[in-house]
Amino acid sequence: MKESMRLDKYLADMGVGTRSEVKGLIKKGKIQVNGTIANDYSRKIIVGTDVIMYAGEEITYLEYEYFMLNKPAGVLSATEDKHAKTVLDLLTTSKRKDLFPVGRLDKDTEGLLLITNDGALSHALLSPKKHVDKMYYAKVEGMVTEQDVEAFAEGLQMDEEWRAMPAKLKILVQDTISEITLVIQEGKFHQVKRMFEVVGKKVIFLKRLSMGPLQLDEKLMPGEYRKLTEEELQKLKESHS
Structure with a gap:
């Protein structure tokens, strides 16, 4: 059975705007569902079946995102900070707004950092019992x-x-x-x-x-990132299943 969720949550999860901003877009007739203008922000969307459009683009739903970042020195392994740049500030193409770094690297340390919103995978990688x-x-x-x-x-x-x-x-x-x-x-x-x-x-x-099995991509310069490949993600999950 496919998951259903409210239209405003669907759009907010995918970074179209905050819940209140999304409701405003819907009221203005800016959102289409299956080719017709949506006017009810609480309507249920069938994820993976219904087609959601905004500004001429289809808004596809991603439950999880996984990024490999080559963290540069001078950037904090945090979700937000009032005074310093964080690793999430470097991710300009992510859809989800609930991403976080898996573990932390010191501010002056460089290298591999996994960024995701998959709490179960994060826990498995960081758990002392797993000996990663x-x-x-x-x-x-x-x-x-x-x-x-x-x-x-x-x-x-x-x-x-x-x-x-x-x-x-x-x-x-x-x-x-x-x-x-x-x-x-x-x-x-x-x-x-x-x-x-x-x-x-x-x-x-x-x-x-x-x-674990995830190795830093040598092609990534400090500050650069990319999505994990399916193979990398599969290896990560298999190593901690």
């Missing part, structure tokens, strides 16, 4: 050693109450500025930076490369 791998690339001030690799693999004692889960540290460049990849399964506040502080080093650049 998250891979980061970092530049680190200080010589990263095999001792660090072993310490990360054992799980670092972060403070009196928190011992980090075992993490996979791989050294790419070993120098005064080292380059590494790190796979963790947690996502605590400033976690990667704090882990390196425990071993006496400082992260000076951080970028997330993957989250």
Whole structure:
């Protein structure tokens, strides 16, 4: 059985306007349903069957949207902020108005961020019980050693109450500025930076490369985004079903 919903909710969900703005458009005869002008904002629409038109365009209903963003530094992983640009400000082609970032990256951290309105998928990816791998690339001030690799693999004692889960540290460049990849399964506040502080080093650049089976598209420049492919979405859902 196909879902039905009020016309004003349908249009508001798809970003045509707020509920009150949408009602105004309907009163002015700006909305058509199945080729005739709609005049009742409370009428029921059969999603996927009825054809809704506004300004010469068909308004198709999307229950969920999924975007991969290459988050740039200097942007907040938040839905809104009065003083700073957020990741949602970068999404100019989304239909839904209830999108949110799945987890967060620090303001100065770059890389993969999934943005959606699918709460169930978000919960599955962020749940500590699911142990979802998250891979980061970092530049680190200080010589990263095999001792660090072993310490990360054992799980670092972060403070009196928190011992980090075992993490996979791989050294790419070993120098005064080292380059590494790190796979963790947690996502605590400033976690990667704090882990390196425990071993006496400082992260000076951080970028997330993957989250579960989802890998950052190398073609996306910082600040660019695209919809997830069907294959990517299927892999995400299968990995947490």
